[in-house]
Amino acid sequence: MGREIRHKTRAALVYRFIMYLVFGIITFLTIYPLLWLVMSSLKTTQAFQMDRLGLPNPIFLKNYPMAWKIGHFDVLFSNSVFYTITTTIVVLILSFAAAFGFAKIPSRFTGFLHGSFVIGILLTLQSIMVPLFLMTNAVGLYNTRIGILIPYIGIGLPMGIYLGTEYIKSIPDALIESARLEGAGYLKIFFSIIAPMTKPVAITLAIISFTGIWNEFMLINILASKEAIKSLPVGILKFSGALATDYGKQFAALSIGMAPMLAFYALFHKQITQGVSAGAVKG
């Protein structure tokens, strides 16, 4: 008996070791390209051509300020921040307001309207980029910030309404009824009672919207050609074509582009992964 247990624990140890090995290798494969990128960004282009894999020696930092200047990263950053924050706030307000209506005010239109939003979660947006481009042009919003914000908000609504409605439904009706009896209107109830209670789902939605819009490329790529209104992902692409042979600057630019999201992930990785699984519930 004793030997069996010892045997078992040894097998378990070997087993565990293999698991560590597997996860170690997968983790290494995941981070290696990113490490290579950062390492290469710290070399001059000549040093990179001499040694494409080794550690940077000496460390060369000048690629970063140069890439920053060439890429107009100051403009790109402020635009990305503007699009991301504005979209997230408007999506939160509009979708939770509608979600409150759907969840707590009976109406025969709710089935159809709420249903069309839920379909929107699964619809592949890529399929409507051409009509969106044509329409944006037709109404004169091409190359304007508002012409980018409107589709961004529209895209964010389905998930917001889905998550919001589910959540607000779980708030007891009695709470709303008693406020009604005290003479409060629905708008007042929304802002003073419902909105503060939706904090957990608001955080989830804010994170889904934040990461989605920050990394959004497809739409802004076709809706904006003016440098002044481009966002980070579109701006980065400049380093793929014409500047592709200036490796040092290209790698520095990519590292700059990657940094904010990595910082955001480092701070909120728990909430981000929670948001992913909540979002994936409906595709």
Add this chain to the structure above:
Amino acid sequence: MLTLEDSVKITTSKGEERWAYWLLVLPAVLLYFAVITFPTIFSIYLSMTNFSGGQLFGAELTFVGFRHYGEMFKDPYFWLALKNNFYIILVSVFGQIPIGFVLAYVLFRKLVGLQNFFQTMVYLPNTISTIVIGVMFQSFFSPYGAYTELLKKINPTYENTLMLDPNLAMIPVLIVILWMYTGYYMIIFLANMQKIDQSVIEACRIDGANEFQTLRFLILPALSGVIVTTAILAISGSLKSFDLIFAMTAGNPARRTSVLSLYMFDNAFRGSPDYPLANAISTFMVALSFLLIIVVRAVEKRFGGRE
């Protein structure tokens, strides 16, 4: 109990109720219909007309029926793109989903330590902008990139033609897709495994089931709905793939790494625009994604939700 005063209040509030409903719901509805619903329907209409740029609303358009769809189905590049979409689905179904599942299981059963660290690392590529990843791997797999150098260490005469050879060009793209999204499926599986009652698993283990039996007879059946869901996610994910390939290869060489969305983009925005064809492709993709929605609904009924 309602007092008389209360019931008066409630009857007079019926109108206010309706007014409040529309006040709350209408802004979102209008925006959504303008941005998503209308373009979806409008592109079906445009795909059957001779619209070729110029004035969009109020112009006189000739109805041409399904002509552009015929063009699309005759175009070899359409089939090339569709085939690549299919490859992406295969990588998901036979790569990301099983690997993601196994990783999630190992983390869930705590068969390895440092669970939070490993989970964070495997999911990490999902958080970075796809464009950054695309450009980075363009360099990584290029003749001057790390991939070539590493292979030269093993075989000094190695010549990297991965990104140039039309027959091989899809391989690096598929590797990157596997690299990027395996963590996504892992997170989904992990979240759903954590919904399973721990005490049932403990009981199972005490009854003498080994790790494999627990997986086979308890975890897998409990997650069958989720597995089907991830397969559907993989198909819709393949339809959504655009950014990565746009940044990494732009569909080249010789458009051999194109996918449906890129094929549509090429027709609408590269060279002289062919909007009706682009809209036909768009409608084809909408139809595919609606088909998926119907399948999702059927699956939800069959498996009783997504738990």
